Amino acid sequence: MERFDDLKKSLKDIINKNDSTPTAVEVSENRNSILSLALKPAIDMGIHVIIEENCDFSVVSITEMEFYRIISNIVNNAIKAMNGKGIIIAKAYEYLGNVIVRIENNGPRIPEQHLNDIFKVGFTTKENSDQSHGYGLSIVKDLVESHNGKIYVKSSDVVTEFKIVFPIKNFV
Template sequence: VKLIISSISIIISVCICTKLINSNNLSLLTITILNMIIIGVVYKECYKKALLAYFIAYFFIQSSVILFSSITWPIAKDIFSDENISKIIGIYIPVIVFELAVLFNSKKIYSVYNFFERYKYSFEISCLLIFSLDYIICLSMGLHSWANTILANVTIFTFIIFVVVAIIYIKGINSKYEEIERLNNLLIEKNNELRKIKHDYGSQISYINGLYIMNQYDRLGELLQKIINGNNSVSTHIKCISNKDSIITDIFNSLDVKDVHVIIDEEVDLKLLEISEYDLHKIISNIINNSLTALNNEGLIVIKTYKIFNSTYISIKNNGPQIDPDIITKIFELGFTTKKDYEKNHGYGLYIVKETVENNNGKIYVESNEEYTEFKIIFSK
């Protein structure tokens, strides 16, 4: 409805202006201003977007008029003695064909609109561009004697004023942009400082949580006392509560754990298991890599080894997101992956883990909830 109202209003304004105003120059500028007012009133909720769309359409129309009046019309004048026929052949018909071609490629025109709409000052710049085109057409009319001498001189004079105003306006926009850029850089700097502070406190909280999970209340008390005293020397590296020379520690030392906090508590020497060190490394490293991916290199991994009767347990926990209950039973299947890039090397890690565990007379289970995800491996003698 709005499109119909605005279109009819624009047609009426064009007809009225061309009849009431004898000067082509004046009528052209008046029509442009009236059209902008009509669109602004009809689309008052989103007038800038509507006017930007109008400016793009107007740009193609006026550009085609300038192009064909400068190239094809002089040729048509040499061929046809009648001026009206030369205008029809040299200007009107080529312009209509050009505009039909534009309509048939409306999707590309819409992409042009999307391109300009992203920029903050696209409306102001396109407005200046449209009036520049109007002035060029007015000058062209003066050169081709379509306007009287006085109006041609007025057009040239106002065009000079327009250019000066445009330069001042663009310079003002540029100075505002530079100020915004400076403030933006300051905000980025302050934001990085806040992130560092957040990360430092996050490291402490993650480590405290890990000690709590491991029931290390004595160490927890010591750590809290250090924080209270202002000693923020909590390490973001691996914390080995027991054996620092174990296979698990060696695996972590070979990985880039970045901001992941790791707590290793071994009550059982895994070297005593009836499984090769290579297979054990393969099992644990695949689960750890899976955990690092889930944590996106930021979080907590807790590894415990312990014995219940004659069975050795290896528990690997992380505080990453919960695994969807619909897929948790599928994660050990060959080729299954939750990664979005679907590269060929995905979907084999946990399958290899399960196969290797079972080949060594073991079992593997996975449990996941909102607080943690735990892989539990059991080897029985």
């Protein structure tokens, strides 16, 4: 209960932009989980992180390394967009025969005209004269879809959310 009281105080401080807030907040039973490991760079950058993991990823047909690549790619893009400030909330849970992973951040909005393009190979909003940007989210989409999953994105002035849905193996 003390951890949740600390979390409530920290969230109030974040909302009130109190400078006494610790550099990061994490709620997770397992600090070695794939979500926790993939979000560690955000914590290290001082971004506030909340993790709620209520599922077993072994029930989906994706390797831990592939899952880590998916999550870390989305998180790394969020870190760059947020300039080291803000909140990332990552939730994973089982629902109706699927594992759902939601990654939300309160960074800048993805413009409406870019939402349909962000998963295309080579698409980037960064300076790209050396052609080194624009591949991460297309790789994410390919990995998700190669395991019969789906990925969705929506963005507003308040939150950008990536939602990944993987079917549970042998769900009857």
